[in-house]
Amino acid sequence: MIEFNKRTNTLEQTQYRYSLQDVAQPNLYREIFSYDEIPKCTFNHRRVPMHPADEIWITDTTFRDGQQSRAPYTVEQIVHLFDLLHKLGGPNGIIRQSEFFLYSDRDKQAVYKCQERGYRYPEVTSWIRATKSDFQLAKDMGMKESGILVSCSDYHIFKKLNMTRRQAMEHYMGIIKSAIEVGIKPRCHFEDITRADFYGFVVPFALELRKLMEESGVQIKIRACDTMGYGVCYPGAALPRSVPGIIYGLRHHAGFPSELIEWHGHNDFYKAVSNSSIAWMYGASSVNCSLLGIGERTGNTPLEAMVIEYAQLRGTTDGMDTTVITDIARYYEDEIGYKIPSRTPFAGKYFNVTQAGIHADGLLKDEEIYNIFDTAKILKRPIGVAINQGSGLAGIAHWINSYFELSGSERLDKKDARIAVVKEWVDGQYRDGRVTAIGDDELLQAISLLVPDMPGFGK
Structure with a gap:
């Protein structure tokens, strides 16, 4: 039929x-x-x-x-x-x-x-x-x-x-x-x-x-x-x-x-x-x-x-x-009190966080290069970088700009002298044998001691 x-x-x-x-x-x-x-x-x-x-x-x-x-x-x-x-x-x-x-x-x-x-x-x-x-x-x-x-x-x-x-x-x-x-x-x-x-x-x-x-x-x-x-x-x-x-x-x-x-x-x-x-x-x-x-x-x-x-x-x-x-x-x-694995897509703490210094340099030029979509708009999650031995000046600059929500003329370039001061502290951590990434709170404390005039403090 x-x-x-x-x-x-x-x-x-x-x-x-x-x-x-x-x-x-x-x-x-x-x-x-x-x-x-x-x-x-x-x-x-x-x-x-x-x-x-x-x-x-x-x-x-x-x-x-x-x-x-x-x-x-x-x-x-x-x-x-x-x-x-x-x-x-x-x-x-x-x-x-x-x-x-x-x-x-x-x-x-x-x-x-x-x-x-x-x-x-x-x-x-x-x-x-x-x-x-x-x-x-x-x-x-x-x-x-x-x-x-x-x-x-x-x-x-x-x-x-x-x-x-x-x-x-x-x-x-x-x-x-x-x-x-x-x-x-x-x-x-x-x-x-x-x-x-x-x-x-x-x-x-x-x-x-x-x-x-x-x-x-x-x-x-x-x-x-x-x-x-x-x-x-x-x-x-x-x-x-x-x-x-x-x-x-x-x-x-x-x-x-x-x-x-x-x-x-x-x-x-x-x-x-x-x-x-x-x-x-x-x-x-x-x-x-x-x-x-x-x-x-x-x-x-x-x-x-x-x-x-x-x-x-x-x-x-x-x-x-x-x-x-x-x-x-x-x-x-x-x-x-549920711990979400940090690299879980869309929900994990580090799902849109890069740790590679060369990637961070690209993010400073245009975040679209290394972000899957506008995560700030779509998920209320601005792209981030994790600070470690490979982050470099670009990674540290991006972290500071992102964390303090700096925009326009306030944004720091990787050539800013204050970025070099922070990088020297980061490099010293790894020269002393550190192997883990540096946490946000730890980095904030170091910045407050080393460069207290960093834009964003006191906001």
Whole structure:
């Protein structure tokens, strides 16, 4: 059978209908995941079309997955971070939802206080256990949507649940119907999708969900969970690891529209950001992230990274306030006590700080030479230099101009005699055997003693 697809403007074959393969033994893809070796990435050289959705957005899991790998946030911290997410996402709701646990009194109190904010975005959603009592709890707390775990690899179905594929599908369908019965829109978390039999279980299960969606009139979302970070974005990579193949398959073979497909990635193989971007590019409207990437094991896709990625892909921030990324980073360090690795992109203390003297010389001439974009405007983070044995006169001059916010005629040139005095002190530190960079406070103290007339002091 063929039919005309108005989105692609081509005639397409539609006879492909995948049925559940209820195998007796689990398909563990042992040639790929041998466990005693690094997983292999295989290729079948089949390429699927790139098809970004009309609208893309970000969802947040800071207060769910983000709390599975650290001490729980206090209610006050959650509410403050929720406020910052709202400000960062802007009036157009690019950060559309934030998910919460509903188990403890602290969880519930945080949910209530965030709901009291009255924000349209991000919408408060939940993640619950697959029981009728939890569905009712979510309903009573005003949840319109909730995540439900529906593990889809044979590792989970056979080894964790001790079920067959058919038993698992029937079990999941019963749970999802129970959620719909109490008025909760299900968001089905397809756990471990990058080790799952895509055509033997994932697509047949998704087809059953689509049928239920049509019968009930209730939207059902699929969150494709790369639980172990196995996903790859290489052209021609084979399933189950191909992110383009997964997103394309959910759209083309299972018939799910982009707005009901969400990608949830982990960073075990350093691919969380690239895989999330590719999920967008191949048709998922939503990518699920956490602030600073904090999450299970190596963490989730960093939310701030996808804010910047959105702007790169769409050519606009669409109302997002990117300077809030710096507010979030400072709150984590100053109030929560979380130490952000200093070279973390966009958020770390030294992400836009150069230590090479030759680079500092270029920065003095034009900071665009060595800065990724106008970090002062976009992130409230002026470019900086770290002072060490390689900084030279140019590095010290740039540090002073930047630290004291000197402009116009006040800016110091590297030929200024006062810069030479400071450089002599710096050089002496390293002649005496120092190997570490010189901290801001330490350098300020030296300047106050050596050149107290330095512009900026007393401001």
